[in-house]
Amino acid sequence: MADVAVLHNTLDFQGGADTVCLAVCDALADDHDVTLFTVSETALEALSDRFDTPLPDVDVRMPTGANRTARALSWLAPWVGPQLAFRSVLLRRFFLPVADEFDLAVSTANEVAVPIPSVQYVHYPQFKIRRAADADAGRLNALWSRVAAPDVSGGTDTATYLANSGWTADVFEAIYGTRPTVLHPPVDPISCDTTWEDRETGIVVVGRIAPDKRLEEAIAIVDGVRDRGHDVHLHIVGSAPRAYRRYADRIAAAAEERPYVHLETDVPRRRVIELLCGYRYGLNVKADEHFGMAVAEYVAAGMVPFAPASGGQREILRGRADRSFDSVPEAIDLVSGAIDRDDRPRLQRDRFATDGFQEAFRQHVR
Known part of the structure; x- marks a missing residue:
C-alpha cells in the first residue's frame, strides 16, 4: 500500500x-x-x-x-x-x-x-x-x-x-x-431497452454547454437536415458551468426560436441515458476533440454517431468516412443520407x- x-x-x-x-x-x-x-x-x-x-x-x-x-x-x-x-x-x-x-x-x-x-x-x-x-x-x-x-x-x-x-x-x-x-x-456500454424502431428519428448532442463545442453549428446542421425534408429535432443536454454562462444564454435563445430544438442543462445522469437510449443519432461538432467522450457514449448507447474528421474522435469512429465531416454542409449530407438509408449502428459498444x-x-x- x-x-x-x-x-x-x-x-x-x-x-x-x-x-x-x-x-x-x-x-x-x-x-x-x-x-x-x-x-x-x-x-x-x-x-x-x-x-x-x-x-x-x-x-x-x-x-x-x-x-x-x-x-x-x-x-x-x-x-x-x-x-x-x-x-x-x-x-x-x-x-x-x-x-x-x-x-x-x-x-x-x-x-x-x-x-x-x-x-x-x-x-x-x-x-x-x-x-x-x-x-x-x-x-x-x-x-x-x-x-x-x-x-x-x-x-x-x-x-x-x-x-x-x-x-x-x-x-x-x-x-x-x-x-x-x-x-x-x-466509457461503459449503456443498457438500452428501446429497440431501433422505437427510437426517435432525432439527434442528441451531449456535453458541456461551452463555446468550443460549437453548438450553433449543431443547430445549423439540424436546420439543414430539416430543409432536406426530414422531420428531425435536436436535443442538447449537458452541464452549464458558471464559466460559460453567457454562451449558455446564447444557445438557449437560439433554441427558443426553434420548436424543434430543446436544451436541458445540469440534468441527472438518468435523464442523459434516457435521451441517449431514446434517439437514433448522436452528433459532436467540436473540431480537434482531444478524445470525444460524448461520441464514445453515442456508440456505447447503440446510436449512429457523427463527428468532425479531426482529433481523437476519429479513433472512436474507426476512421469511417460516412460518419465524419469537415463542414456543416458535409454533415448535413451525411446525416440526411443515414436517415434515407436507415443506417444502423455497427461500432463495438464496450470498447472503452x-x-x-x-x-x-x-x-x-x-
Whole structure:
C-alpha cells in the first residue's frame, strides 16, 4: 500500500476529465491511501451523483479559500480566457510543501512538474502549447509553463505519461519530444431497452454547454437536415458551468426560436441515458476533440454517431468516412443520407469499458 496524491486542477467544468478523475480515484482507493488535491467549488459527491459513478473513498485537500478562488476564476473566465494551466500552477504551489508525504503523484488533468515519481494523464498538453498550432494558449501560458511545466527532456523527469488518444499523444510528442502511452478514457456500454424502431428519428448532442463545442453549428446542421425534408429535432443536454454562462444564454435563445430544438442543462445522469437510449443519432461538432467522450457514449448507447474528421474522435469512429465531416454542409449530407438509408449502428459498444481502463491504470501505478 502506498500514499498516493491525485492532482486534479478543478472539478468545476464537469466534463470528461472529471470522469477520468473519479475512475482513477476509485481504481486506486482499494489498494492505496489516496488524497485528492484540487481547487474547486464543485464537491466530489456532486460529480458522483451527476455521472452516476461510485464515490471513491479518498481524502480531499484544498487550499484555504479554494472555493472562493474557484468561483472567482469561473466568473472571470469569459474575460480572461484559458485558465486550466493557471489553476494547475495554483494547485502545484499548494502540493509542493507536502509532496514528501507521498510515494507517488497521479495527475488526472494533464502534465505538471512534481518532485516525486508520477503517473500523468494528458487530455491535452496545458503547457508550452504555443508550439501547437491549433491550441488557444492564452497570453500568459509561457509564464505558467516556466513555472510548472515538466522538464521531460532534462533527464531528471520520472513521470509516466498517458494520453487519452493517439492524436493527443502526437501533440504531446511534438511539444515535449516523448510519446505517451495511449489509454482511452472509460466509457461503459449503456443498457438500452428501446429497440431501433422505437427510437426517435432525432439527434442528441451531449456535453458541456461551452463555446468550443460549437453548438450553433449543431443547430445549423439540424436546420439543414430539416430543409432536406426530414422531420428531425435536436436535443442538447449537458452541464452549464458558471464559466460559460453567457454562451449558455446564447444557445438557449437560439433554441427558443426553434420548436424543434430543446436544451436541458445540469440534468441527472438518468435523464442523459434516457435521451441517449431514446434517439437514433448522436452528433459532436467540436473540431480537434482531444478524445470525444460524448461520441464514445453515442456508440456505447447503440446510436449512429457523427463527428468532425479531426482529433481523437476519429479513433472512436474507426476512421469511417460516412460518419465524419469537415463542414456543416458535409454533415448535413451525411446525416440526411443515414436517415434515407436507415443506417444502423455497427461500432463495438464496450470498447472503452471502465474495468479495462482501471486495470491498465493500476498497472501503470504499480
